[in-house]
Amino acid sequence: MHLPFTxxxxxxxxxxxxxxxxxxxALAQDDLLNQLEQTPQPAAPELVEATFKGxxxxxxxxxxxxxxxxxxxxxxxxxxxxxxxxxxxxxxxQATLRLGFEYGVTxxxxxxxxxxxxxxxxxxxxxxxxxxxxTGPRAMPVTVxxxxxxxxxxxxxTDNLERTLPRRLTYTYQAMIARKFSPDLxxxxxPTLVHRNLVARATxxxxxxxxxxxxxxxxxxxxxLNLEYYYLVPSTKPYDLRNSxxxxxxxxxxxxxxxxxxxxxxxxxxxxxxxxxxxxxxxxDLFFGFNMARNFTVRAKEGFRK
Numbered sequence: 634m635h636l637p638f639t640x641x642x643x644x645x646x647x648x649x650x651x652x653x654x655x656x657x658x659a660l661a662q663d664d665l666l667n668q669l670e671q672t673p674q675p676a677a678p679e680l681v682e683a684t685f686k687g688x689x690x691x692x693x694x695x696x697x698x699x700x701x702x703x704x705x706x707x708x709x710x711x712x713x714x715x716x717x718x719x720x721x722x723x724x725x726x727q728a729t730l731r732l733g734f735e736y737g738v739t740x741x742x743x744x745x746x747x748x749x750x751x752x753x754x755x756x757x758x759x760x761x762x763x764x765x766x767x768t769g770p771r772a773m774p775v776t777v778x779x780x781x782x783x784x785x786x787x788x789x790x791t792d793n794l795e796r797t798l799p800r801r802l803t804y805t806y807q808a809m810i811a812r813k814f815s816p817d818l819x820x821x822x823x824p825t826l827v828h829r830n831l832v833a834r835a836t837x838x839x840x841x842x843x844x845x846x847x848x849x850x851x852x853x854x855x856x857x858l859n860l861e862y863y864y865l866v867p868s869t870k871p872y873d874l875r876n877s878x879x880x881x882x883x884x885x886x887x888x889x890x891x892x893x894x895x896x897x898x899x900x901x902x903x904x905x906x907x908x909x910x911x912x913x914x915x916x917x918d919l920f921f922g923f924n925m926a927r928n929f930t931v932r933a934k935e936g937f938r939k
Contacts, residue, residue: 678767684776684813687890688735689924690847691861691879692898692906693823696778696811698762699737702932707733709901709924716917724921731901749901756902758782766813780807784904800831805903817851827908834872841908842866855885863907877910892924
Protein backbone atom coordinates (compact mmCIF):
# COMPACT_ATOMS: atom_id res chain seq x y z
CA MET A 634 0.00 0.00 0.00
CA HIS A 635 2.94 2.40 0.63
CA LEU A 636 4.77 1.57 -2.66
CA PRO A 637 3.18 4.38 -4.90
CA PHE A 638 4.05 7.00 -2.32
CA THR A 639 7.67 5.79 -2.19
CA UNK A 640 8.09 6.08 -5.99
CA UNK A 641 6.51 9.53 -5.93
CA UNK A 642 8.91 10.58 -3.21
CA UNK A 643 11.90 9.45 -5.24
CA UNK A 644 10.74 11.36 -8.32
CA UNK A 645 10.23 14.52 -6.27
CA UNK A 646 13.66 14.14 -4.70
CA UNK A 647 15.30 13.64 -8.10
CA UNK A 648 13.55 16.70 -9.52
CA UNK A 649 14.72 18.79 -6.58
CA UNK A 650 18.32 17.58 -7.01
CA UNK A 651 18.35 18.37 -10.77
CA UNK A 652 16.89 21.80 -10.08
CA UNK A 653 19.46 22.49 -7.39
CA UNK A 654 22.30 21.44 -9.71
CA UNK A 655 21.01 23.64 -12.53
CA UNK A 656 20.67 26.58 -10.15
CA UNK A 657 24.25 26.06 -8.91
CA UNK A 658 25.58 25.92 -12.48
CA ALA A 659 23.73 29.11 -13.38
CA LEU A 660 25.16 30.90 -10.34
CA ALA A 661 28.67 29.71 -11.21
CA GLN A 662 28.23 30.99 -14.78
CA ASP A 663 27.05 34.38 -13.47
CA ASP A 664 30.09 34.57 -11.17
CA LEU A 665 32.43 33.79 -14.10
CA LEU A 666 30.82 36.48 -16.26
CA ASN A 667 31.06 38.96 -13.41
CA GLN A 668 34.74 38.13 -12.95
CA LEU A 669 35.40 38.59 -16.67
CA GLU A 670 33.62 41.95 -16.62
CA GLN A 671 35.64 43.05 -13.62
CA THR A 672 39.01 41.96 -15.13
CA PRO A 673 40.90 45.18 -16.05
CA GLN A 674 41.45 45.58 -19.81
CA PRO A 675 45.04 46.14 -21.02
CA ALA A 676 45.84 49.86 -21.03
CA ALA A 677 46.65 51.59 -24.33
CA PRO A 678 50.27 52.72 -24.92
CA GLU A 679 50.92 56.28 -23.76
CA LEU A 680 52.73 58.42 -26.34
CA VAL A 681 55.85 60.33 -25.34
CA GLU A 682 55.34 63.95 -26.36
CA ALA A 683 57.77 66.82 -27.03
CA THR A 684 60.94 64.86 -27.71
CA PHE A 685 62.23 68.20 -28.98
CA LYS A 686 60.65 71.63 -28.58
CA GLY A 687 61.39 72.85 -32.11
CA UNK A 688 60.98 71.57 -35.66
CA UNK A 689 64.73 72.12 -36.14
CA UNK A 690 67.52 70.77 -33.95
CA UNK A 691 69.94 73.44 -35.22
CA UNK A 692 70.46 73.16 -38.99
CA UNK A 693 68.58 69.91 -39.52
CA UNK A 694 65.08 68.68 -38.77
CA UNK A 695 63.94 67.01 -35.59
CA UNK A 696 61.42 64.18 -35.36
CA UNK A 697 58.77 66.73 -34.38
CA UNK A 698 55.91 67.57 -36.77
CA UNK A 699 53.59 70.63 -36.49
CA UNK A 700 50.41 68.63 -35.91
CA UNK A 701 47.30 68.38 -38.02
CA UNK A 702 45.97 71.70 -39.30
CA UNK A 703 48.95 73.73 -38.06
CA UNK A 704 50.99 76.01 -40.32
CA UNK A 705 54.52 76.83 -39.11
CA UNK A 706 56.36 79.87 -40.45
CA UNK A 707 60.14 79.60 -40.02
CA UNK A 708 62.68 82.41 -40.32
CA UNK A 709 66.33 81.34 -40.31
CA UNK A 710 69.39 83.61 -40.44
CA UNK A 711 73.08 82.83 -40.78
CA UNK A 712 75.59 85.65 -40.71
CA UNK A 713 79.08 85.62 -42.22
CA UNK A 714 82.12 84.04 -40.57
CA UNK A 715 83.07 85.59 -37.24
CA UNK A 716 86.73 85.61 -38.35
CA UNK A 717 85.99 87.68 -41.48
CA UNK A 718 87.24 90.80 -39.71
CA UNK A 719 86.01 94.20 -38.64
CA UNK A 720 85.49 95.35 -42.26
CA UNK A 721 82.59 92.85 -42.51
CA UNK A 722 81.60 93.66 -38.93
CA UNK A 723 82.58 90.11 -37.99
CA UNK A 724 80.10 88.56 -40.36
CA UNK A 725 77.05 90.70 -39.75
CA UNK A 726 77.39 92.30 -43.22
CA GLN A 727 77.15 88.89 -44.93
CA ALA A 728 73.82 87.59 -43.72
CA THR A 729 71.88 84.86 -45.50
CA LEU A 730 68.21 84.14 -44.98
CA ARG A 731 65.77 81.29 -45.39
CA LEU A 732 61.99 81.65 -45.19
CA GLY A 733 59.88 78.52 -44.96
CA PHE A 734 56.37 77.23 -44.43
CA GLU A 735 55.49 73.82 -43.03
CA TYR A 736 51.96 72.46 -42.82
CA GLY A 737 50.69 69.47 -40.86
CA VAL A 738 48.42 67.53 -43.22
CA THR A 739 47.94 65.04 -40.38
CA UNK A 740 49.59 64.69 -37.00
CA UNK A 741 52.19 62.51 -38.74
CA UNK A 742 52.54 63.93 -42.28
CA UNK A 743 54.05 67.35 -42.99
CA UNK A 744 54.70 69.18 -46.27
CA UNK A 745 57.07 72.14 -46.48
CA UNK A 746 58.60 74.67 -48.84
CA UNK A 747 61.34 77.25 -48.44
CA UNK A 748 63.56 79.71 -50.18
CA UNK A 749 67.16 80.52 -49.26
CA UNK A 750 69.14 83.57 -50.34
CA UNK A 751 72.22 81.31 -50.40
CA UNK A 752 72.42 79.88 -53.94
CA UNK A 753 68.96 81.46 -54.44
CA UNK A 754 67.74 77.96 -53.66
CA UNK A 755 64.15 76.73 -53.48
CA UNK A 756 63.45 73.61 -51.46
CA UNK A 757 60.50 71.38 -50.68
CA UNK A 758 60.06 68.33 -48.48
CA UNK A 759 57.79 65.62 -47.15
CA UNK A 760 58.18 64.48 -43.55
CA UNK A 761 56.39 61.50 -42.03
CA UNK A 762 56.44 60.28 -38.44
CA UNK A 763 56.48 56.52 -38.94
CA UNK A 764 56.86 55.39 -35.31
CA UNK A 765 56.13 57.16 -32.04
CA UNK A 766 57.87 56.55 -28.74
CA UNK A 767 55.47 55.27 -26.10
CA THR A 768 55.29 53.71 -22.67
CA GLY A 769 53.07 51.00 -21.22
CA PRO A 770 51.95 47.84 -23.03
CA ARG A 771 53.66 47.26 -26.38
CA ALA A 772 55.88 50.25 -25.70
CA MET A 773 57.90 51.74 -28.59
CA PRO A 774 61.40 52.78 -27.46
CA VAL A 775 62.03 55.43 -30.13
CA THR A 776 60.35 57.87 -32.48
CA VAL A 777 61.24 57.45 -36.16
CA UNK A 778 60.53 60.20 -38.70
CA UNK A 779 61.35 59.93 -42.40
CA UNK A 780 62.34 62.94 -44.48
CA UNK A 781 62.63 63.41 -48.26
CA UNK A 782 63.70 66.79 -49.64
CA UNK A 783 64.61 68.34 -52.97
CA UNK A 784 66.48 71.60 -53.59
CA UNK A 785 66.85 73.71 -56.73
CA UNK A 786 69.83 76.00 -57.26
CA UNK A 787 68.71 79.03 -59.34
CA UNK A 788 71.98 80.99 -59.43
CA UNK A 789 73.14 82.47 -62.74
CA UNK A 790 76.47 80.94 -63.85
CA THR A 791 78.98 82.19 -66.40
CA ASP A 792 81.13 79.06 -66.77
CA ASN A 793 79.45 77.98 -70.06
CA LEU A 794 78.46 74.65 -68.48
CA GLU A 795 74.99 73.66 -69.53
CA ARG A 796 72.93 73.66 -66.37
CA THR A 797 69.60 72.13 -67.16
CA LEU A 798 66.84 71.92 -64.57
CA PRO A 799 67.66 68.30 -63.58
CA ARG A 800 71.34 69.22 -63.14
CA ARG A 801 70.37 71.94 -60.67
CA LEU A 802 68.45 69.55 -58.43
CA THR A 803 69.70 67.79 -55.30
CA TYR A 804 67.77 65.22 -53.26
CA THR A 805 68.13 64.22 -49.62
CA TYR A 806 66.72 61.16 -47.88
CA GLN A 807 66.98 60.91 -44.12
CA ALA A 808 65.69 58.77 -41.26
CA MET A 809 65.58 60.46 -37.85
CA ILE A 810 65.62 58.09 -34.88
CA ALA A 811 65.12 59.81 -31.54
CA ARG A 812 64.54 58.87 -27.94
CA LYS A 813 63.49 61.05 -25.05
CA PHE A 814 65.45 59.55 -22.16
CA SER A 815 64.07 61.94 -19.57
CA PRO A 816 62.17 65.26 -19.48
CA ASP A 817 65.58 66.95 -19.85
CA LEU A 818 67.52 64.78 -22.30
CA UNK A 819 66.70 63.72 -25.87
CA UNK A 820 69.08 62.16 -28.42
CA UNK A 821 68.60 61.83 -32.18
CA UNK A 822 70.53 59.86 -34.83
CA UNK A 823 70.17 60.76 -38.53
CA PRO A 824 71.47 58.39 -41.26
CA THR A 825 71.37 60.47 -44.44
CA LEU A 826 71.84 60.16 -48.20
CA VAL A 827 72.34 63.26 -50.36
CA HIS A 828 72.14 62.71 -54.11
CA ARG A 829 73.62 65.45 -56.30
CA ASN A 830 72.69 65.36 -59.96
CA LEU A 831 75.72 67.54 -60.83
CA VAL A 832 79.10 67.36 -59.11
CA ALA A 833 82.14 69.66 -59.40
CA ARG A 834 84.59 66.94 -60.47
CA ALA A 835 84.20 63.73 -62.44
CA THR A 836 85.94 61.83 -59.63
CA UNK A 837 83.41 62.90 -57.01
CA UNK A 838 80.50 60.58 -56.25
CA UNK A 839 76.96 61.79 -56.83
CA UNK A 840 75.77 60.07 -53.67
CA UNK A 841 77.09 61.31 -50.32
CA UNK A 842 76.37 59.30 -47.19
CA UNK A 843 76.44 60.90 -43.75
CA UNK A 844 75.58 59.93 -40.20
CA UNK A 845 74.23 62.74 -38.08
CA UNK A 846 73.89 62.75 -34.32
CA UNK A 847 72.46 65.42 -32.06
CA UNK A 848 70.72 66.06 -28.82
CA UNK A 849 69.01 68.43 -26.47
CA UNK A 850 69.84 68.89 -22.80
CA UNK A 851 67.44 71.07 -20.85
CA UNK A 852 69.20 73.62 -18.65
CA UNK A 853 66.28 75.41 -17.02
CA UNK A 854 62.51 75.33 -17.40
CA UNK A 855 62.70 77.42 -20.61
CA UNK A 856 66.25 76.96 -21.93
CA UNK A 857 68.26 74.10 -23.36
CA LEU A 858 71.65 73.33 -24.92
CA ASN A 859 71.62 71.64 -28.35
CA LEU A 860 74.39 69.87 -30.30
CA GLU A 861 74.40 68.63 -33.88
CA TYR A 862 77.13 66.85 -35.88
CA TYR A 863 77.19 65.22 -39.32
CA TYR A 864 79.95 62.71 -40.08
CA LEU A 865 80.59 62.25 -43.81
CA VAL A 866 81.44 58.69 -44.83
CA PRO A 867 85.04 59.00 -46.14
CA SER A 868 84.53 56.96 -49.32
CA THR A 869 81.77 59.35 -50.46
CA LYS A 870 83.08 62.57 -48.94
CA PRO A 871 83.35 65.40 -51.49
CA TYR A 872 86.75 67.02 -52.01
CA ASP A 873 87.85 69.70 -49.55
CA LEU A 874 84.73 69.55 -47.38
CA ARG A 875 84.37 69.25 -43.63
CA ASN A 876 81.89 67.65 -41.32
CA SER A 877 79.16 70.00 -40.09
CA UNK A 878 79.22 70.86 -36.39
CA UNK A 879 76.86 73.17 -34.53
CA UNK A 880 76.16 74.25 -30.96
CA UNK A 881 72.87 75.92 -30.10
CA UNK A 882 70.94 77.48 -27.26
CA UNK A 883 67.11 77.35 -27.23
CA UNK A 884 64.84 79.77 -25.43
CA UNK A 885 61.15 78.92 -25.07
CA UNK A 886 58.97 81.99 -25.03
CA UNK A 887 55.53 80.46 -24.69
CA UNK A 888 54.21 80.65 -28.24
CA UNK A 889 57.43 79.71 -30.00
CA UNK A 890 61.06 78.63 -29.61
CA UNK A 891 63.91 81.02 -30.33
CA UNK A 892 67.13 79.21 -31.30
CA UNK A 893 70.60 80.79 -31.21
CA UNK A 894 73.66 78.92 -32.45
CA UNK A 895 77.14 78.92 -33.95
CA UNK A 896 78.14 76.48 -36.69
CA UNK A 897 80.78 75.97 -39.36
CA UNK A 898 78.00 75.71 -41.98
CA UNK A 899 76.41 78.77 -43.48
CA UNK A 900 73.77 76.86 -45.43
CA UNK A 901 70.40 76.06 -43.90
CA UNK A 902 69.14 73.18 -46.06
CA UNK A 903 70.52 69.63 -46.16
CA UNK A 904 72.46 69.88 -49.43
CA UNK A 905 74.24 72.96 -48.13
CA UNK A 906 75.18 72.11 -44.57
CA UNK A 907 75.87 68.40 -45.15
CA UNK A 908 77.69 68.45 -48.51
CA UNK A 909 78.96 72.05 -48.85
CA UNK A 910 80.53 72.86 -45.47
CA UNK A 911 84.09 74.17 -45.76
CA UNK A 912 84.56 76.03 -42.50
CA UNK A 913 86.84 74.73 -39.75
CA UNK A 914 84.89 75.00 -36.50
CA UNK A 915 88.03 75.02 -34.35
CA UNK A 916 89.87 77.69 -36.39
CA UNK A 917 87.20 80.35 -36.06
CA ASP A 918 85.18 79.66 -39.22
CA LEU A 919 82.02 80.10 -37.22
CA PHE A 920 78.70 81.39 -38.47
CA PHE A 921 76.38 82.87 -35.89
CA GLY A 922 72.67 82.48 -36.62
CA PHE A 923 69.20 81.92 -35.29
CA ASN A 924 65.93 80.14 -36.08
CA MET A 925 62.53 81.45 -35.14
CA ALA A 926 59.21 79.68 -35.72
CA ARG A 927 55.64 80.85 -35.34
CA ASN A 928 52.68 78.47 -35.51
CA PHE A 929 49.25 79.31 -36.89
CA THR A 930 46.16 77.13 -36.52
CA VAL A 931 44.76 76.97 -40.03
CA ARG A 932 41.94 74.56 -39.27
CA ALA A 933 40.14 74.31 -35.95
CA LYS A 934 40.60 71.13 -33.96
CA GLU A 935 36.93 70.55 -33.25
CA GLY A 936 35.33 68.46 -35.96
CA PHE A 937 38.64 68.13 -37.77
CA ARG A 938 40.84 65.90 -35.68
CA LYS A 939 40.12 62.20 -35.79
